[in-house]
Amino acid sequence: MFLDYKIGLIVGMVVLPFLVLSINNKFDSSGKTAMRFVFAIIAVWVYLVVSRFVVDEVDLHLAKTLEEIEYVYDRDGAKNSVVLFLGWLPGIFLATLSWFLMRCWHWFKVRIRKMEQER
Numbered sequence: 001m002f003l004d005y006k007i008g009l010i011v012g013m014v015v016l017p018f019l020v021l022s023i024n025n026k027f028d029s030s031g032k033t034a035m036r037f038v039f040a041i042i043a044v045w046v047y048l049v050v051s052r053f054v055v056d057e058v059d060l061h062l063a064k065t066l067e068e069i070e071y072v073y074d075r076d077g078a079k080n081s082v083v084l085f086l087g088w089l090p091g092i093f094l095a096t097l098s099w100f101l102m103r104c105w106h107w108f109k110v111r112i113r114k115m116e117q118e119r
Contacts, residue, residue, distance in 0.1 A: 005058060009051045016043055017091065018098040027106050037095050044091030048083045 017040035027033060056072060063069045 003058075003062070006055065009055070013044060013047055013051070013090070014094060016040070016047055017095040018101070021095065021098045022102050025102065027103065033099070037099060040095040040098065041088055041091035044094055045087040048087040048090065052080055052083050 020040040020043055021033075021036050025033065025036060059072045060069065063072060
């Protein structure tokens with residue numbers, strides 16, 4: 001069952017590492033940025049595990065027929081174990097993408113300031 005709330009969960013998962021890496025990060029220390037990177041990976045992993053339980057509960061409460069309830073319970077095991085053991089992979093991808101975008105934005109801002117100072 002695909003419902004609109006799942007789109008919100010996906011958007012939240014994509015935005016989470018961006019927020020972890022961008023809030024108050026001046027990119028002045030590699031160690032701090034690395035710790036933020038690791039925290040972003042762990043945050044996405046925990047978010048995925050928690051969202052799996054949220055999706056199951058919401059789908060269970062929205063199920064109207066016995067077949068829909070059985071569908072919720074039949075598909076749980078494999079998806080939950082994949083999220084538990086491999087949930088860090090989307091975290092690495094999203095944290096890397098967020099870091100790259102934030103680093104490019106930081107470089108772009110420094111470049112613009114330098115060009116303005118030269119005028």
